[in-house]
Amino acid sequence: MNQTLYIKNMVCPRCIMAVETVLDELEIPYKSVQLGQVDFSQAIPKGKMESLDKKLTGLGFELLESGKSSLISQIKTLIIDQIHHKNEALRVNFSTLLSDQLHHDYTYLSRLFSSVEGITIEKFITKQRIEKVKEMLFYDELTLAEIAFKLDYSSSAYLSTQFKKETGMTPSQFKKMHSPDRRHLDSL
Known part of the structure; x- marks a missing residue:
């Protein structure tokens, strides 16, 4: 068994x-x-x-336990894995990925996640993407345009806007910090 x-x-x-x-x-x-x-x-x-x-x-x-908490954990794991550990771009949107992998309707997954976590799946994805951007900025190996392309942002301007909205600073300001505020993935 x-x-x-x-x-x-x-x-x-x-x-x-x-x-x-x-x-x-x-x-x-x-x-x-x-x-x-x-x-x-x-x-x-x-x-x-x-x-x-x-x-x-x-x-x-x-x-x-099997059930709702494990389903939420699986949602988080799929998102974290895709954003932080996959090198190839996602060919479908996250809603399709989650529905296909977890065998549940996305509407159900979204409502469940929001009711338990207090934020939407989309907000969780944004937080994960911003943490990945912070990591990439910290190592200073790619330009902002390259980071935007790699993380599937429509433009570096949109990435900058979203970054400032989430962190309160621009990517340039973040790069100038000596001890950037990065968080553990399991605390997001």
Whole structure:
């Protein structure tokens, strides 16, 4: 019997490695570990599940029950993965991506997300994109126009407007800061 666990706060490849390490330490065999989820070929015994929960919590992760909270975690994971970890541009809009991947109508996903998180999916996507822009500005490897193109903004002017609206400063002002205000992805 296959089992899937959903884990909150898995936002990067290091998180995947940390979860794999915990699973190996507890000698829990798994099929795959991805952002936000672990697939098993068999059910995990209750005692091992409690140990897993305790170790993951100690690392800042949270096991999610099946249902609405895991669906919200999956929405966040798909968005974070697409914006922060994929190099190729999204060929469909986020609403289509989320509906196709999660097998739910986007209207349902949007209402659920807003009711639990207190912000819309679109606002969450904007916050993630702005954090990615901050990262790219911080490393100073691309021009603003290149960043706008890479993150699918219609223009660098629109990116600048959205950046100022979210952060209160222009991208140029942000670049001049010595210790920029960047946030952990799981806190957005």
